[in-house]
Structure formats: C-alpha cells, structure tokens
Amino acid sequence: MKKLFLCSVFLFLWAVSCKNSQENSPSIYETNEELSGGENFTTYDLSENAFGAEGKQLTPQQSNDFTTGNSFFRSNWVIAPGSVQTLDGLGALFNANSCGGCHFKDGRAKPPLSSNEPLNGLLFRLSIGNDAQGKPIPEPNYGTQLQDKAILGVNPEAKVSINYQEIAGNYPDGTSYTLRKPIYTFSQNNYGNFSPNMLFSPRIAQQMCGLGLLENIKEGDILALADENDANNDGISGKPNMVWNILTQSFTLGRFGWKANVATLKEQTAGAFHGDIGITSSLFPQEDLTNYQQTLLGNIPNGGTPEIEDINLEKVINYTKMLSVPVRRDAKNNDILKGKQLFMQLNCNACHKPSFVTGNNNAISALNNQVIRPYTDMLLHDLGEDLADNRPDFRANGREWRTPPLWGIGMLEVVNRHTFLLHDGRARNAEEAILWHGGEAEKSKNDFKNLSKNERDLLLKFLNSL
Numbered sequence: 001m002k003k004l005f006l007c008s009v010f011l012f013l014w015a016v017s018c019k020n021s022q023e024n025s026p027s028i029y030e031t032n033e034e035l036s037g038g039e040n041f042t043t044y045d046l047s048e049n050a051f052g053a054e055g056k057q058l059t060p061q062q063s064n065d066f067t068t069g070n071s072f073f074r075s076n077w078v079i080a081p082g083s084v085q086t087l088d089g090l091g092a093l094f095n096a097n098s099c100g101g102c103h104f105k106d107g108r109a110k111p112p113l114s115s116n117e118p119l120n121g122l123l124f125r126l127s128i129g130n131d132a133q134g135k136p137i138p139e140p141n142y143g144t145q146l147q148d149k150a151i152l153g154v155n156p157e158a159k160v161s162i163n164y165q166e167i168a169g170n171y172p173d174g175t176s177y178t179l180r181k182p183i184y185t186f187s188q189n190n191y192g193n194f195s196p197n198m199l200f201s202p203r204i205a206q207q208m209c210g211l212g213l214l215e216n217i218k219e220g221d222i223l224a225l226a227d228e229n230d231a232n233n234d235g236i237s238g239k240p241n242m243v244w245n246i247l248t249q250s251f252t253l254g255r256f257g258w259k260a261n262v263a264t265l266k267e268q269t270a271g272a273f274h275g276d277i278g279i280t281s282s283l284f285p286q287e288d289l290t291n292y293q294q295t296l297l298g299n300i301p302n303g304g305t306p307e308i309e310d311i312n313l314e315k316v317i318n319y320t321k322m323l324s325v326p327v328r329r330d331a332k333n334n335d336i337l338k339g340k341q342l343f344m345q346l347n348c349n350a351c352h353k354p355s356f357v358t359g360n361n362n363a364i365s366a367l368n369n370q371v372i373r374p375y376t377d378m379l380l381h382d383l384g385e386d387l388a389d390n391r392p393d394f395r396a397n398g399r400e401w402r403t404p405p406l407w408g409i410g411m412l413e414v415v416n417r418h419t420f421l422l423h424d425g426r427a428r429n430a431e432e433a434i435l436w437h438g439g440e441a442e443k444s445k446n447d448f449k450n451l452s453k454n455e456r457d458l459l460l461k462f463l464n465s466l
C-alpha cells in the first residue's frame, strides 16, 4: 500500500515535471529567435567568414558597394607615392595598414599575450580630461590616439608593452579560477614626455557584424531604456552618451566604440582611416598629427588631397552597414533554453537587451523593420573599479562602458581562433568576462557565482549559441 502510494507520488511528480519542461520550452523559445540579424541580415555561413557575410535584399548597386568596400577594408595601404594611387598615403603615423589588419575576418583582435608581442588591434585613446563642452582634450604632443607605428624615416609615437597580473578567486562552491589584469608600460616616447595629466584608454578592435542594424535602432527606443539616476531603484542606470558629431557639428547620441564615443558608421570609418591608418578624407582632411609633430616632421609623403576619395570612402561605409550576423546554433535546444532562462534570472538582460525592431527610413531599405536580437541596450553602464580606465569620453565617465552586443560571440573562436573578450581583451573567455563585471552588474555577477557548476555551464552554453 505504502509502496503503491510512493509510486503514484513519483509518477505524479514525473508527469508534472515533464509537463513543465514541455511547457517551458515553447514559451521561452521565441519564434525566429535564431535570426539574430532579422530576416535580411542573418547569415547561415558558419565558417570563418561568419562575420563577413553580405545581407539579403540589397539592390545591385548596394551589393556592388559591398564587394568594393570589402576589398578596400582588406587592402593594405602603402607609403605615397605607391604604384596603386587609390591605396597610397599610409601614415605618417599609424597603427595598422588595413582595416582588416585589426578587424581580421571582420572579427575582433586579440591582445598581446606577453610583453614583447606587438600590438595588433589594440590601441590607446589619449586625453588630458574633457573640456567645458565635454569633449576629450588631446594630449598636447600626442593627440587623442597613440600610434605605435610610422613610415620609414618617421619615428612612431611610443612603444607599449603589456604584462598581466594574475588574480586568483573562488566560486562559493569551491571551484577556483584566475583572472588576468593587464598592466601597460609606455616607453621610447619620441615626441617628448607625456603630460603628467595624461589619461589613456586601451581598446581592442571590435567585431563588425550587424553594425548597420545597430545604427538603425530608433534613437527613441534607446533613450527610452535610459534611467540615468536609477529612478526605478533597481541598481541599473543606463546612460546615453552624447558625442560631438562632425557631420552635424552638434552633440548627438553616441553608438559606436567601447564607450559609444562615435555617433555614426560614417564618422567611425573616416575616423579609423584617419587615426588608425593615416589616411585623410573629406571628413578629416588634415593628417592626425599634433602641431608639435607637424613642425618636427615638416613635409611628409602625401597620397592625394584627400587620400581616400569620397566615392571609395562611401563604399567602405556602406560595407560596414551591410554585414550580417551569424544565425544562432541550436536555439531550441533544452540546455540552451535553460541557459537563456538563467540569463534572464540573473538580470543580464537589464543591460544586454535581447531585442529591438529597427527603424523604417534607412537609405539601405533592407535594414528597415528588422526584428533583431543584439543583446545590448547601446547605453553606458558603470561596471566598477576593476574595469575602469579612469578616462572620461564625452559623457562616459572613467568607469562606464557601452553594453557590447553579444550576438556572434559564440562564433568568435571559429572566425578569429580566440575567445578574448572585454574592451581590452583581458577576459580569456565568456566566463572570465562575467567574473570581471562589477558596479551596476555586481549583483548579476554574484548571482552567477552562486549558481551550481551545472547551471553556470548552461548559461555559458547559451552565450556560446549567440
């Protein structure tokens, strides 16, 4: 009798738990959830080209721009005068000789792993604080970016070497981990001493997928998520960056860069040509040299005025707008859906906003009305002292970073053969990235640490499916 009773209790519990898991899966799985970049900008190419795929529903002209823009993105610029005039004018100071040199395969760079490795795709923004309007003030001799390379006969600005300090920690369940914090040493300053007030911000080259969609999220939808003074008292206070926009000559919403420090893909692209490769354009007609450097260097080789013509610049800009996002893998898998549930439970989605519908008046009409799942709110958040660069960038203070989109991060290993994350690439994988969260995300991180090993793995499996 007792046995029979126990049996039926077990049967009942089994039936209930089965029913729950069946009910849970469809309700938490959302229709077309695997289409991270919407109908038009999700690619099924899961090869190492997964971040470099062209969107669908483009006009033949747009598709042509994509192809030409792509080749400019990959091509190496050379010292003027070069045999190919469309590709000369490198430097005088620069960080790399192509976009793809840092955004390899349209993906993200990895930081040097030891002190004698060169910087490939890690750069340093410089300033001596913000001016009264809130713009970063350039370092007097070195400007707003440290260029560690230069053409023949010109000295690079300085050399940076990196060392890591190991930090040991434990989960409450006893599992141990180590994190590594980068420490930078600047040497061989070739243009005088740095100002004693110099602030610097290390930034790793970001992944390129889905950028046109991020640009096409309606401004109002982003601003609606802001809660600067945490009026709802949940410990999370998203803040929009407002940045100097050289096209409108006014302060507008910042979207790109690790601190949302640039407003548009146009300015970001022209700015990269200018600051990273030493290529002038109609947006930035003067070389990125301070007055001191200009005087010291005199006449430098010139690849035309400007060095990249508008017609070609436009193609590279359009290229950055038309890159797709890889399709989710196994989005309906039960473990992954459990991981997704944990992601919500830990309030990761307070900042990593799962979805938006893009705006409806982009010139590239394929970008319009797309249901996208970028897992970002495009806002700034205080992530604590440990991640702070202590350098303000427009409205972003020294502890604030833009929530990075999480789409595509599971494909990083395939595309770039590494899994380094965060603004300076210090995290060796997603687990370490979470463990570095602090500030507004301190609670989420602690709740993550308090999960069982199995639950942590489910969450990481979910992230890896993005």
Ligand code: HEC
Binding pocket: 073, 095, 096, 097, 098, 099, 100, 101, 102, 103, 120, 121, 122, 123, 125, 203, 204, 205, 206, 207, 208, 211, 255, 256, 257, 258, 259, 261, 265, 268, 269, 272, 273, 276, 277, 316, 320
């Ligand atoms: C020296 C390495 C380097 C080169 C070369 C480079 N980039 Fe970048 N790129 C970066 C870094 C670092 C960031 C982040 C910048 C920041 O946070 O301010 C970035 C950010 C971007 C972004 C914004 C991505 C986002 O998610 O917000 C775009 C777009 C971009 N780069 C395009 C280009 C283009 C186009 C070129 C070539 C003209 C180029 N980059 C060349 C390092 C590089």
Ligand code: HEC
Binding pocket: 236, 258, 343, 346, 347, 348, 349, 350, 351, 352, 381, 382, 383, 387, 401, 402, 403, 404, 405, 406, 409, 420, 421, 422, 423, 424, 430, 433, 434, 437, 440, 441, 444, 445, 448, 463
């Ligand atoms: C308060 C807002 C906030 C919350 C909550 C939050 N994050 Fe983040 N997350 C950020 C910001 C901002 C960064 C970038 C920090 C940096 O680069 O230094 C980031 C970075 C990341 C990265 C690395 C992304 C990349 O491109 O390098 C991962 C992975 C990540 N978060 C996952 C999570 C998970 C999982 C949770 C929940 C446990 C979570 N985050 C909670 C704001 C948040």
Ligand SMILES: [Ca+2]
Binding pocket: 089, 090, 091, 092, 278, 279, 280, 287, 301, 302, 303, 307
């Ligand atoms: Ca030049």
Ligand SMILES: [Ca+2]
Binding pocket: 093, 142, 143, 144, 145, 146, 147, 157, 288
């Ligand atoms: Ca400089």
Ligand SMILES: [Ca+2]
Binding pocket: 227, 230, 231, 232, 233, 234, 235, 236, 237, 238
């Ligand atoms: Ca809040």
